[in-house]
Structure formats: structure tokens, C-alpha cells
Amino acid sequence: MGKPIQIVNSHRIAERIYKLSTCSEPTIGVTRLSFTNEFQLAQKMVEKWMLEAGMTVRRDNLNNLIGRYEGKNSHSPVLMIGSHLDTVIEGGKYDGMLGIVAGIEVIAILFENGIILENPIEVVAFCDEEGVRFHSTFLGSKAIAGTLTERDLEATDEQGITVAAAIKQLGLNPLEYQEAAKEPKDVFGYIELHIEQGPILEKEGIACGIATGIAGLSRYSFKVEGFAGHAGTVPAALRKDALVGAAEIILAIEKLVKNHAPLVATVGKLSVKPGSSNVIPGEVLGTIDIRDTNQYRIKEVIQAIFQTCEEICTRRGLTYHVEKVMEAPPVYCCEEISAAIESAIQENGMRPIHLVSGAGHDAMAMADVTKIGMIFVRCEKGISHHPDEHVILDDLGIGAQVLLDTVLKISNYHTTVKERF
Ligand SMILES: [Zn+2]
Structure with missing residues (x-):
């Protein structure tokens, strides 16, 4: 099967990235710590976009937001796409957010073209990856991978508020954190698109790369x-x-x-x-x-x-x-998913480059429950965790297109053209 559907909408991605960047404490750059008002505001926006893209949306007890695009077979293992919605203090617009917005874009394109895959897809906006507020790591993705412990919920912020108390304030039940966990049999893979946070892609003059693993x-x-x-x-x-x-x-x-x-x-x-x-x-x-x-x-x-x-x-x-x-310990990306990313990159006219991630990502936690793959997108001068973090418009679209093509390659591809088309 050749290229089945239209190209993703890079302007929509850029606009959404900008809108999310307005959900911030009044600092330079973006400051959005987990479970705060700014965070919940951003989560509301993401929820709206997920609904517009034909997904059903739910929030688990760790405050992860999960949009589900139903498959032909709703019992078949789900493919997950995600990244994080929290930022560092005075961070950039793209770190984390790009993976979520690109995931929604992929589903929007499927939905707008009436394409339903065999397997369901879930797009996750994780609640806490940077861990700035509680000095924690991967609270959201650990909950979904089933590796979160009660001890993680006891961590406190500078005001002495525990993770559990912050969750409760949002009307969620931290004692039921285990309901967020996925069984390995229910997930067949996790793909994360993320800015590279390094200078290699820019040096090579290529928009996208394949991560082989996370250090x-x-x-x-x-x-x-x-x-x-x-x-x-x-x-x-x-x-x-x-x-x-x-x-x-x-x-x-x-x-x-x-x-x-x-x-x-x-x-x-x-x-x-x-x-x-x-x-x-x-x-x-x-x-x-x-x-x-x-x-x-x-x-x-x-x-x-x-x-x-x-x-x-x-x-x-x-x-x-x-x-x-x-x-x-280091984690390694799944060869099968990486091969799909590699061929998607080649089909989009780029030379495949393999990179190792020196930074931690939600994919690291998700590796405990499923096979993972990561797409890196070039960011200007490799700058991240900084207000100057930037990705050019073309690269936003190329990254999301590679994500879409990868999803199609690894999913069992079935189309159902709805009547309205
Ligand atoms: Zn990140």
C-alpha cells in the first residue's frame, strides 16, 4: 500500500503548541508543574483536542489524560502514543508537549479520513515526567506501567504537600493508583515523539531521527x-x-x-x-x-x-x-518499532540516523510494560529546558508525519471509509 492519506497539518500543531505554552506561571518561558492550576488548564485544552479528533477521553487517578481512538477490534492490544504535559521551571514550549500534540494530530488525520485501524490507539498526556515539584520521576508513566509504589505518593513539594494530597485536591483518589496500570497483554507498543534535546540532527541537517535506547x-x-x-x-x-x-x-x-x-x-x-x-x-x-x-x-x-x-x-x-x-538501567527500543520508524523516515525523504537518548523519558518507564520506540525531532541548536527551545514549522509536520506513517506500519491496517466520505 502506498501513501494512503493526506499530510499532517503542521500549522495546527504549531498553533496548539503555542496555546499550551500560555498555560504557565507568569515566568519567562513555560513553567507548568504537575497538578497545578496551569497544568489543569493545559489538560482541559488537550482534552478538547482529543474529543475533536474522535477520541473518548478519561483521566486516571494519577491525573494522566488518556484519549482513546477505538479500533475495529476493541479487545485487541492497544498501541499507546504519549509524552508529558509538565515542564521544568522556565522551560520551553516543545519538550513533552510536542509528543502529545503530534499524537493527537495522528489521530485527527485518521479520524478526518475515516480510517479505523484493527487495534485501538491511546494518546496519553502524562502528569509528571520532569519531576520538578516533588523531585520525583515518571509518576504518570510509572502508574500506567504498574511500577508506581505508595512511597512515590508520599513525596512532598516545597510547601509540604504530598503527591497524594495534590491528587486528592483534583477530586481523584490516590489510593486507587493501581487502576491506572496496564497489563502487558493489553498493550502492544508505546511510541514517543520528543525533541532531540541535543545538537546531532541539526548538525546532520535532518529533521527526524530514531532513538535506539535511553541511557x-x-x-x-x-x-x-x-x-x-x-x-x-x-x-x-x-x-x-x-x-x-x-x-x-x-x-x-x-x-x-x-x-x-x-x-x-x-x-x-x-x-x-x-x-x-x-x-x-x-x-x-x-x-x-x-x-x-x-x-x-x-x-x-x-x-x-x-x-x-x-x-x-x-x-x-x-x-x-x-x-x-x-x-x-538503560532501556533499549524495540527493533521492530525502530525499523518501522526508519522506513517512515526514509519514505519521507530522509537519511535514517540512530541516536541514543541521554535524557530520561516516559518511554523509559513504559519499557516495563511494553515494547517502546522513540522518534526524535530536531530542535534549534539542541537547546532544551530553556525558553529559547525551538522547532521550525516544517519539522513539526515532518515529525508528526513520521509518527503517523509509523503508526500505520505497525498497526494492522484496515480502513473503513465512513459514509460521510
Ligand atoms: Zn521531555
């Missing part, structure tokens, strides 16, 4: 202890300066990582005690964030980092302590 993440906290003292009276040779020890460790990590590309490691947070201009630093607390799609390489590098810390601290008369904060 695993290991996060550690470390403490280097020395001995605080007077900044003027303790001679250099007698100092046990925790900060210079930490600085040497950071530089050593940078050097070490260079030999293990594409693994990346970041020391993103440091706190110096006592933190006074006239006192030698006695203690430094910091974090190390390590990401790669190869779990063995992550383990190997962590061991090497520990050994380097040991050597540096012993030489400097310091002590150190490292603790694991979190670990999420």
Missing part, C-alpha cells in the same frame, strides 16, 4: 572530609583542604570519562562547609551523575572513580564517603 543513569552523592582552619595562619603544606581535594577528584573524573565515550559523567552540585571566605574548607558534599547505554561500562567507570577518589584523598590526608542515590 541508564547512576547517581551518587559523595563527601570529602578534611580539616577546617584559619585561612591566614595554617601553612599550605599543613592544610587538609576538602575543596581542593574535591576539585582534583572532579578533574580526574573528567579525564577518566574521556577514555570511555559515549559515557558521560557530571558533578552538578557541590556544597562547601563551613563556606566562609576566611576558613579553609573542611567538608565538601557533591553529586556524580553517570549515564550510558552500556551498563557494564557504567559499572567499570564507577569503580575507576572510586579508586581515584581513594588515591587522591589518601595522598592529601582526606577521607571520603560515597553513597548510591539512584540507579536506572
Whole structure:
């Protein structure tokens, strides 16, 4: 079967992205944290568009919004498409939203052309991916994947409001969070379209790419202890300066990582005690964030980092302590879905490029319940989590078209031309 239907409407996508961006706290860029008024306003808009695209809409107890486009066989496993509706503070218009709006566009095109697939499709606007408000990760997609726990609902925001309380305020029942979970037998795949959040597609001059996987993440906290003292009276040779020890460790990590590309490691947070201009630093607390799609390489590098810390601290008369904060293994995209994305990209006149996602996505959580696939869309200069985040109009349409073509390729394709056509 050749190209069956019309091209997606990139102007409609752009207009909706703009409308969603107005649901924000009054900041530069977009600030829309989970379960807030701004969030609910955005959810209302999405609900309206889902209804217009011929979907039935429901909200689960985690405040995920799910639009369902019925298939010929309503009992056949569902294909899910989705992304997140929350943003970081002062973030951009496209991160998350593009995946939702493109998903709705795909269904709108099917609906407007009277096309019904064998399987139902559900488009999900997830409630919390960025995790800014509760320092959580993937609350919504974990609920649907069946991996959310009661502990996740106990996390609190800066006002001391728990996830459970925020859910209750919306008239939902957090105790029934398990009703959101899908059984693996009920879903046959999950596809997410997302901005690349990196510069590779722009560098290659291509609008869309295929994600092969999402990097695993290991996060550690470390403490280097020395001995605080007077900044003027303790001679250099007698100092046990925790900060210079930490600085040497950071530089050593940078050097070490260079030999293990594409693994990346970041020391993103440091706190110096006592933190006074006239006192030698006695203690430094910091974090190390390590990401790669190869779990063995992550383990190997962590061991090497520990050994380097040991050597540096012993030489400097310091002590150190490292603790694991979190670990999420890498996930790999399904070859079958990726092959469909690849051929959709080629049919739209592009060279297929395979990318690894260094950022986490809802797809990572959804991998616990079903096969996943990801389409990346070029974003200007690779900028994301920033008000300048931008995707050109053509790329909005190309991305959504690739998503539509992929959906058609992996769904059992049946058409029913309704009478009005
Ligand atoms: Zn995102």
C-alpha cells in the first residue's frame, strides 16, 4: 500500500503548541508543574483536542489524560502514543508537549479520513515526567506501567504537600493508583515523539531521527572530609583542604570519562562547609551523575572513580564517603518499532540516523510494560529546558508525519471509509 492519506497539518500543531505554552506561571518561558492550576488548564485544552479528533477521553487517578481512538477490534492490544504535559521551571514550549500534540494530530488525520485501524490507539498526556515539584520521576508513566509504589505518593513539594494530597485536591483518589496500570497483554507498543534535546540532527541537517535506547543513569552523592582552619595562619603544606581535594577528584573524573565515550559523567552540585571566605574548607558534599547505554561500562567507570577518589584523598590526608542515590538501567527500543520508524523516515525523504537518548523519558518507564520506540525531532541548536527551545514549522509536520506513517506500519491496517466520505 502506498501513501494512503493526506499530510499532517503542521500549522495546527504549531498553533496548539503555542496555546499550551500560555498555560504557565507568569515566568519567562513555560513553567507548568504537575497538578497545578496551569497544568489543569493545559489538560482541559488537550482534552478538547482529543474529543475533536474522535477520541473518548478519561483521566486516571494519577491525573494522566488518556484519549482513546477505538479500533475495529476493541479487545485487541492497544498501541499507546504519549509524552508529558509538565515542564521544568522556565522551560520551553516543545519538550513533552510536542509528543502529545503530534499524537493527537495522528489521530485527527485518521479520524478526518475515516480510517479505523484493527487495534485501538491511546494518546496519553502524562502528569509528571520532569519531576520538578516533588523531585520525583515518571509518576504518570510509572502508574500506567504498574511500577508506581505508595512511597512515590508520599513525596512532598516545597510547601509540604504530598503527591497524594495534590491528587486528592483534583477530586481523584490516590489510593486507587493501581487502576491506572496496564497489563502487558493489553498493550502492544508505546511510541514517543520528543525533541532531540541535543545538537546531532541539526548538525546532520535532518529533521527526524530514531532513538535506539535511553541511557541508564547512576547517581551518587559523595563527601570529602578534611580539616577546617584559619585561612591566614595554617601553612599550605599543613592544610587538609576538602575543596581542593574535591576539585582534583572532579578533574580526574573528567579525564577518566574521556577514555570511555559515549559515557558521560557530571558533578552538578557541590556544597562547601563551613563556606566562609576566611576558613579553609573542611567538608565538601557533591553529586556524580553517570549515564550510558552500556551498563557494564557504567559499572567499570564507577569503580575507576572510586579508586581515584581513594588515591587522591589518601595522598592529601582526606577521607571520603560515597553513597548510591539512584540507579536506572538503560532501556533499549524495540527493533521492530525502530525499523518501522526508519522506513517512515526514509519514505519521507530522509537519511535514517540512530541516536541514543541521554535524557530520561516516559518511554523509559513504559519499557516495563511494553515494547517502546522513540522518534526524535530536531530542535534549534539542541537547546532544551530553556525558553529559547525551538522547532521550525516544517519539522513539526515532518515529525508528526513520521509518527503517523509509523503508526500505520505497525498497526494492522484496515480502513473503513465512513459514509460521510
Ligand atoms: Zn521531555
